[in-house]
Amino acid sequence: MTPNIQYLTELESTADTPTMESTQNSEFVVTIAGDREVDAVSAVAGAEQIDATNNEESTTFTKRKRKKTSGVWEYFRLVKLLDGTDLCECIHCGLKIKKFKKGITTPFHRHVGDCPKIKAVNKDSDFKLHKCILNFVDVPPPYSGVCIYDSLFKCLKEWNIETKVTTLTVDNVKTNDVVVRKLMENLNLQKKLVVGGKLFHVWCCAHILNLLVQDCLGEIEDIIHNVRESVKHVNAYPG
Structure with missing residues (x-):
C-alpha cells in the first residue's frame, strides 16, 4: 500500500x-x-x-582459542622454536612432540603410557594416607625422656611396627629431644630409617607458631590486661 x-x-x-x-x-x-x-x-x-x-x-572476528580438556596436558607444556614451530614438551622427560593443528592428542596419550618417568610419578601418587589412633598411654611422673621413650617403644613393639616408623612429630620440648635421640639410636641399629634418620625428627609447626605468638603477646601484656579489664567494667555496668 x-x-x-x-x-x-x-x-x-x-x-x-x-x-x-x-x-x-x-x-x-x-x-x-x-x-x-x-x-x-x-x-x-x-x-x-x-x-x-x-x-x-x-567485520572479521578473532577466533577464540579452544579450551584444552584432554588429560594429557597435565604432562605436557607448549614450547615455540626460533623458527615459529609449535611443539609440546613432556614435563617429566623433556621429549618434544609436534603439535597438530586439528587438536589430535593420540601421540601424547601414547607417550604418557610409555614414559617411564610418568609411570614412576603415577605409581608414587597411588600412596594413600591412613590415619588411626593406636593407643593412649598413661605415663606416670616424673615425665623424663627415658620414661616416654620406653612407653612409646613398647607400643611400637605391640603393634609390630617398630621397623616401619619413618618420622616422629613432637613439640619443641627438651624432653622430646631425648625421646627422639634414643628411638633413632634403636632404629638405626636395624638400618630401617630413611636416609639414616635425617628426616626422622619432625618439629610440630603448630607449637612453633604458638611459641612465636606467645612471645609477641608478652611484649604487650600490660596493654592486653588493661583492655580486658575495661571490657569487664563495661559489661558489668547496668547502663
Whole structure:
C-alpha cells in the first residue's frame, strides 16, 4: 500500500495550499495505511542502526582459542622454536612432540603410557594416607625422656611396627629431644630409617607458631590486661 504523505504546519494558513515558508517550518510525518504514524527521524535513525549492524557483522572476528580438556596436558607444556614451530614438551622427560593443528592428542596419550618417568610419578601418587589412633598411654611422673621413650617403644613393639616408623612429630620440648635421640639410636641399629634418620625428627609447626605468638603477646601484656579489664567494667555496668 502506498503511504500518504502530509505536511503539518505550525502556523495556521488561510489558504488551502500551504505556502513555501510554512512548508519549510513544517513537521514531516508519514502516515501508513491510515492507522499508524512513524516519525521520519526515527525511521532514518533505525536505518543507520541497521547499516551499522551490517557493517559490524561484515567485520572479521578473532577466533577464540579452544579450551584444552584432554588429560594429557597435565604432562605436557607448549614450547615455540626460533623458527615459529609449535611443539609440546613432556614435563617429566623433556621429549618434544609436534603439535597438530586439528587438536589430535593420540601421540601424547601414547607417550604418557610409555614414559617411564610418568609411570614412576603415577605409581608414587597411588600412596594413600591412613590415619588411626593406636593407643593412649598413661605415663606416670616424673615425665623424663627415658620414661616416654620406653612407653612409646613398647607400643611400637605391640603393634609390630617398630621397623616401619619413618618420622616422629613432637613439640619443641627438651624432653622430646631425648625421646627422639634414643628411638633413632634403636632404629638405626636395624638400618630401617630413611636416609639414616635425617628426616626422622619432625618439629610440630603448630607449637612453633604458638611459641612465636606467645612471645609477641608478652611484649604487650600490660596493654592486653588493661583492655580486658575495661571490657569487664563495661559489661558489668547496668547502663
